Every structure is written in structure tokens, then in C-alpha cells.
Amino acid sequence: MEKRHEELQQELLAKYDAESAYRTQLGKFAAVVTLLGISLTLFHLYTAFRGPYVSIIQGAIHVGTALSLIFILYPAKRSLLKKGGVPVYDFVLALAAIFANFYIVFHYERITTKAIILGFTSLDIAVATIGILLLLEATRRSVGMPIVIIAALAMSYGLWGKGIPYFGHAGFSWKVLSTELFFSSNAIFGIPIQISSTYIFLFLFFGVMLAKTGISQFFNDLSFAATGRLTGGTAKAAVTASALQGMVTGSSVANTVGSGSFTIPMMKRAGFKPEFAAATEASASTGGQIMPPIMGAAAFIMAEYTGIPYNEIMIIAIIPALLYFIGIYFGTHFEAKKHGILGLPKEKLPRFEGLFKRMDLLLPLLTIIGLLLVGYTPTYAALWGIAAALLVSSFRKDTRLSFRELLASLEQGARTALSVIAACATAGIIVGIVVLTGLGGKIAGGILELAGGSFFLILFFTMIACIVLGMGLPTTANYVVTATMAAPALMEFGVPMIAAHMFVFYFGIVADITPPVCLAAYAGAGIAQANPMKTGFIAVKLAIAAFIIPYVFVFNPILLLEGESLWFLIVPLITALIGMASISAGIMGYLIRTASVFERSLLVLAGLMLVYPEGILVSLIGLVIMLAVGFFQYRKDRKLEVSVG
Template structure:
């Protein structure tokens, strides 16, 4: 049994290393494993300590956060992916890890001078050298832990900062490197700006909370709960997979990692139930990707959104509820219609987790209840994260199978730092882009350029912004993508009168769906690896299932009441009801099944009816959509009755 579990873990790690850059780290560290463990555990203790007593000044907190993070990255992630299996750590990576600690603690040791006297009297040569080295180390660490695209974007931003005077339409006076480097590294508006400030406080805690849920067995409880709730219905294994991935995805924050972790269990079950391999992979990928928009925790970018928009995080998780429900209802309906099409039934009662056993473990949901309750009570995300971690730790001791021993506690503390490394690197590099945008005024120029390109058409502004987010998302992790697009693309929407929160949610959504948008749909590829399915077919199917994610952002921008802007019961209920019905019609059209197999004209009519029902602010259009859907319902019902009668006779 243990041997089978080890084989499953090895298979998961292989898939993660193949499809997820963040998981492609060294396995055979040798004696350096102890050094990594000490740094990682110390790093986790540092964040727990500062969460409890209060953080240091933002740049000092950020420098310790980035310094320890980069040191771990150089020790864990080799210079090339092909070197992962090589035992030990290369000498040059040890040197780079030491330099990463030095350049960041240089800021800590010289903080008063660098942030006061040096600004007035000028920076010393050693300051410029350290800043330059720090920038290079951030970019190299990001390349290893996250990937090349964000490094190219950050490097292009730096080049623009120095040679911007040669850029037509978007030019600026240009900055000397001696000025630009210290502004990037010794100020609170670039590398140590908002993304790292949030990463070093809220994000780290919630990532660690996700690790606690996994290693205390609470994540498995979510799976069992999902299967008990939906497993007996038509296509039960698929619906349970969607529900379980939604529950787990909201705390893991990684589409690919959640696809592999949940999919290793759900995808084989879906295949055994009769779902096509491509569909099993796609449904898991779609649900896991959607976990990042699922309150109460969502992805790491949501914490940065709270800071950028000035909206308390407790309000963001409420605002995000309706879009998230619409997204998952779309995926769930797609699974339902696929199951009806192929006559895939639910699981028999004896194969479902016993309800008595689940009731006995109901206390495992307390950590999530603690976080939600504390956030809604108006306390800070830091306090909520700390309370959730403490509650998960305490609850784990209630029973033997979830209890953490001494060595397991140390392992969990180490993993808490490890999972944060890609986020730290991404936030630091994204901070470079934000710093350049702020220094040069590039954000306003790009926003103006989008407005000019769209020729005043609001729809084209949304369309171009969507394309930019998806294209960036194909190479950037969600957090970095959001930081970049929030600085460059969201201002164009805001300039056109879109409420801040709706504009930021728009770019947030489209950055996330890049994980299931062909041709670079990494979550779908990871699911296909488990299902042994065609990766591209899995990606296309995931796109069909997640079609809601491409429609909902337009709906809440055109009708901000869906993100609770100036919403009342009477203004919210009609568009909410029609949106859910519209999603059902569109999902049926995508899956090519409604009450029975539709003819081509009926399938097109389902799409049209769905769009009419989701179309905001016009009751006549919505009534037209209801009428069209009713007509298709009658036609298909009569055809199905005729088919059944003919078959029986």
C-alpha cells in the first residue's frame, strides 16, 4: 500500500515538473537538504512571528522575504530543468544563494541611510552595484522558479526605462542606470512595492494555510464531502470532481498543482464512469483553474487587488461570489449535459463516503469557518490567516489520522516556504514592471493607446484588454499577470467609466483563464497527462466547459450590479436569474446536448438565447431569450417523446 502511494506521489511530481515550472525543483539535495530545511523553516517562523506581533517596516519585511526566498530558489531550482535529477547543489548556485542573502540584508543593515540621507546626498557606488546585482538575481531567480516570459517583460521594462526616449508615441526622457537601479531596489514603489509587501504578509500566510489543509487531511475531507453531495446524480463523478476542485482550488492558488493533486484521484474515477479521457482531463482543469476565483481565499492576486482598489478584502470575497457561482454553474452544467449525452449515471450509494463518517469529521471545516468569520467581522487578512492556521493545527490533533507529529510539523513548515517561492519571484519581477510604469507614466500612455485603437468603442476596449490579459497569462503566473495588467490595461477601462472593482475583476478573470486557453493551456495539459488523453483536445474541451469565464467579465462590466455595485434585491435578482439560465443554454450549446441531441440550427439558437439572457440591462432582450429557449425546449421535448415512442413500438 505504501509502495503504491509512493508511486502515485512520484507520478504527480513528474507531471508537475513537466507542466508546472514552479514544481521543477531538485529532489536529491543531499546534505544541502538540511540547509534548505533550516532556511525554509526559519522563513516560515519569521512570517508567523511578524503576523503575530506585527510586521517590520515594509521594505525591511520585504527584503527578508525576498532574500530568503531567492536563496531557497537558487538552492532548489537548477539553472536548467535537465539538471533536476543531478544530486546535490552546484557550487555556483551556492554562491548565488549567498549573494541573494547579502544584497537583501544590505538593505536591512543600511535601511536608514538608503531611505533618508542617500536620497538627499546621493547614493554611493557600492549602493548602485548592490542594486544592480539585486535586480539581476531577482530576474534569474524568477526565470528558474516561474519561467522566461515574465523575465523578458521585466527586462524590456528596464530597457524602456533607460532608452525610452527612442520609443515613438510611448517615449519618455529616459533615466540613467545609476538612478534607475537604486529606484528599482531601494524604494517602496518597485521590487519592494505593493506586490512584495502583500506577498510578505497576507499571501505567505494563506499559502501556508493551504499547505496545512493538505497535510492535515482537511483537503481529503473536502473531496469526500463533494462526492457525498453530488456523486449520486447524473455524471456524479464529474460533478464531484468539479465541486472538490472548487473547494481545494480556493486555497491552493495554483491551477496546475490543483489539477494534478485532485486529478490523480478524480480523473481515473471519471474515466471508469464512462467520461471520455479528454473530457475528464478538461473538467478537472476547468474546475481547478476556477478555484482561483472562488471565495473566501481565491488566488494570491486577490490580496493585491484589495490594495490596488482600496477595497477591503472582506468585501472582495463577497463581490466575487456571484461571478464565481456563475463560472462553476457553467462548468457543472457542461458536465451534466455531457453525462446526459452519454448516459453516464451517478455512483451507487455504497461507493459514496458514508454520511456518518463525514459528520464525525465535520470539525475539519472549522479552519475555513474561522477565516470567513474573522474576515467578515472586519479583522485584517493577516489575523484571519493566522487564526485559520492555528485552528487547522488544533483541529488536526482531534483524531489520529490527521494528527501531526514533530517531524511532520517541521516538514509542513518547510513546505510552507517552498510553495511561496514562485509567488515571491513573480511579485518581485512584476514590481519591476510596476516601478517602470510609475516612473515613466507608461500606464496612462498604454491606456490612452487602447482607447485610441478602439476608436471610442467600449466593446473593442474590452476585447483588446481581454486579448492582452490572455496573451500575458499564457506566459505569466496569475499573480504577475494581474499586477502587470492592473497597471497597464485596467486604467483604460477605468478611464471609460468602469467602476474600479469591475475593471480589476475583468483583468483578473482573463489572466486566470489563460491556464485553459489553447495553445498554452498548462492545466489542461497536466490533466491530459493523468488521463492519457490528447493534450490539445483536452484544452479545447476545457475551453468549452469554461466558456462562462469568457462571458461573465463582459456581463459584470456592462452591468456592475453583478459585482454588487449599487445593488439592491430588485436590481440584482432579475439579471442574476437570467444569467444562470443563459449559462445553462450556452453550456448546452457547447456540449451539443440539451434535452436531446440538437440539430445545428437548434445549437446556434441555444447560443443566441444564452447571450440574450446574459445581455445586461434590457428586459426585452432577456424575454426574447426566454422565448427562444422555451421554443427549443418544446421542440426537443416533442422530438424526444417521438423517438421514445418509435423505439418502443
């Protein structure tokens, strides 16, 4: 039964998540995948312990090994997934990927010194061309076509951008462009891959260790014990569990399937409609990528781009992340009250007494958070977090890993990182072109000109661009592109750097639940056997906080702990929380009783006035409107009770 459940999970992931559409019947190549996967993970553990190699060598080993694994694991077309074994041409492509990237390792001195002065050879250009083409094909297989199209358009712009009005540039030959993209530390092996090959891989492996040792299941049990008995307890537990799981996962789709296969059936049994159950899981799982400490791995790149230490970004992100999840929590509460859905009986929930005896399983997560907060590097924190997971899991038979399971975890760590590595490397092409041609400044100027000087329109156009890009790009790659192109436009208008980067980060993430693409909603709907488009629209309603909060912290950066002392945070935080409750009540159509269209409109208006950061008077008016609606609903409810009595 458990094996069939895992098979259904994998089928669902392969359908909606490109990174999970890999071969399961590898035949004689299974040993090759195991060897390469274990070697890649051990390489990162070794370099984390002794210190990384020079960035381009570290990146070349990281990318070359990952691409070879992708060509063996991912078929050229999904229709070939059912066929067993690996075609010879894919094995040849895997060898070519290793050759092209390890060519950099063996020719590093010449490529970075003599070749820059004397020029690159014909063989160098051929290797660079092969390396770029192999990267794009591997990315197409493991991530999807949209990011490949954007990278191809970027390279075309680099080659033939001379005649383009306004955005034109001098143009580059293929010799210059290919070698700049493949042999420098400004493009494919730029900041995204440098962070991927040091921090991100280790944190993804940490997530694998939590799953393999059963510590992730402890998070679920803790969530259900804490909230399962409340009104609509199954949905609230799903939100809490997804927030905890999201701390250490980098994929909203994978998180939706992993948590949702357990939570969605429970929500349906409790009385929630299939679309609502799927939407709750999808919106909460998507929000997991903005939840510290890991935040979908993009936070590490944000630290590099902004120059703000990662441990500070982790703290800065706490309030917006909590507001997001509290907004979903309110939505599930009002929906449950509207339909009279109660919590689970006590006997069906995990007992706190048993969970307290297993609280040591939180040690790995607390180790990472603690080390980051006191100022240690993410590499050091991740390494000790992995060690702590191995340590605490060894104390119990049900969490202890055998030697074979440990080897499987090492292999799985590499598999989990493949799509992230491909996406970061391909995003590096886009960033390289933007920097090389000066496109970033021109796009920022174009947005400013299009908005006609209107600050709100600049924010709105930037939001639309981030959502559209996010529909086709993974979170990390989307952030890399938008941080390069869109964030500078906000900063030119005086938005603080961290607020601009958080703004584009948030809207890139919510693309996973925004119709028409909404991949996380599709995955949740697949589990719930629900209408996927309807699920997407409900997920947007639940996650409305994600569409409002970024505007709030741009207008009032105090929510990002910018500027004023913490005392000035109290009032904006309280009004934001009350405002989120009012907006959720209006959207879900219930406060004290079912709301009319007029009452819903007033509640949404009141909520927007409460979260509006400029002036206490506006917030007070919003509070009065919300209380007035609540009072009239209470009076109406009492009259109905008297009438029935």
C-alpha cells in the same frame, strides 16, 4: 504504491509547472533548505503575531531568504534535475542573494535618508545591480522565462525609451533606475511584495496545513458524497471538490494535478472520454483561483490597488465565481446525459453519517471566512485559521501531526511560496517602470485610440492582452501587470473600478486553459493520457462562463453588488443562470436530446440574450427561444419513443 503515486505527481508537476521543477536529491544541502524554510515560515508567523517590520525591511528578508532557497532548490536547467546534490555556484548565488537583500536591512537608515539627498555610493549601485540580476535569474528558474523577458523589456524601456514614438519619455541612467528599483518601496519592494510578505505567505501556509493534516481530503469526500450519485456524478464531484480546494490554493496547475490524480481516473472509469475528464478538472481547478476567500492570492493585491477592503472583495467575487462553476456544472451534466453516464453506486461513495462526525474539520476554513466577514485583517484571519487547523487536526490520530511532520509543514510552507515571491518581486520591476515613466497612462490612451471610441472593442482588446500575458505569467503577477496597464483604460471609459479590476483578473486566469499554452489542460491531459490541445479546447467550452461573465458585470455591475439594492439583483441573476444553462446546452450539443447544429446555434443565441444585462425584453425573447427548442426536442423525443414502442 502511494510513494510511486507521489513520484508520478511530482514528475507531472515538474513537466508542466516551473515552480514544481525543483531538486529532490539535495545531499548535504537538505539541512540548509530545511533550516532556511523553517526560518522563513517562523519569521512570517512571528511578524503576523507582533506586527510586520517597515515594509522594505520586511520585504528584503522575505525576498532574500526566498531567493537563496530558489538557487539551492531549482537548477539552472531542468535537464540537471536528475543530478544529485547542489553545485557550488548555486550555493554562491544563494549567499549573494542573502547579502544583496540583507544589505538593505543593515543600511536601511542611510539608504532611505542620506543616500536620497547626497546620492548613492558605487557599492550601493553594485549591490542594486546584483540584486536585480539575481532576482531575474531566480524568477527564470522558478517561474519561467516570459515574465523575465517582460521585466527586461521594461528596464530597457526605462533606459532607452527616449526615442520611442508616442510612448517615449526622458530616459533614466542605470544609476537612477537600479537604485529606484531596488532601494525604494515603489518597485521590487512595492505593493505586490508588501502583500506577499504579510498576507499571501500566511494563506499559502494555511493551504499547506490543510493538505498535511488531511483536511483537504475531507473536502473531496464531502464533494463525492454530495454529488457522486447524480448523473455524471464523478465529473460533478470533481467540479465541487476543485472549487473547495481552489479556495485555499494559488496554482491552477498544482490544483489540477493534486485533485486530478484522484478525480480524472474516476471520471474515465465512469465513461467520460479522457480529454473531457482532463478538461473538466483543468477548468474547475483554474476556476479555483476566482473562488473566495483566497482567490489565488491576487485578491489581497486587488484590495490594496482599489482601496476596497478585502472582506468586501471576497463578497463581491462570490456571484461571478458561482456562475463560473455552475457553467461548468451544466456542461458536465449535458455531456453525461448525451452519453448516458450515470452516477456512482451508493456503496462506492463516502457515507454522510461518517462525514458529519468529521464536520469539525471545516472549522479552519470557517474561522478564516468568519473573521474576514466581521472585519478583521487577512493577517489576523490567516493566523487564527492556521491555529484552528492545528487544533482540530490534533483530535484524531489520522489527522494529528507529529513534531517531525510539523517541521516538514513549516518547510513546505516556505517552498510553496517561493515562485509567488519571485513572481511578485519581478512584477514589481514592471510596475516600477510603468509608474516611473508614466507608461500606464500612455497604454490606456493607446487602447482608447486603437478602439476608436468603441466600448466593446476596448473590452475585447483588453481581454486579448490579459489572456496573452496570462499565458506566460502566474496569476498574481499577471494581475499586477494588467491592473497597472489595462484596468486604467477601462476606468477612463467609465467602468467602475472593481468591475475593471475583476475584468482583467478573470481573463488573466483563463489563460491557463486557453490554447495554445493552456498549462492546466496540459497537466490534466498528462494524467488522463489524453491529447493536450483537444483537452484545452474542451476546457474552454466548459469554462465558457469565464469568457462571458466579465462582459456581463462590466455592462451590469449589479452582479458585483454595485449600485442598486439587492432586490434588483434577483432578475439579472436568474436570467444569467438560465442563460448559462442554455449556452452550455448549445455548446455541448444536448438539452433534452442530442441537438442539431441549428438547435445548438439557437440555444447559444438564446443564452447570450438571457445573460445580456440591458433590458428585460431581450432576456424574455431569449427565454422564449430556449423554451421553444426544448419543446421541439421534447416532442421529437416523444415521437421517437412512440415509434420504437
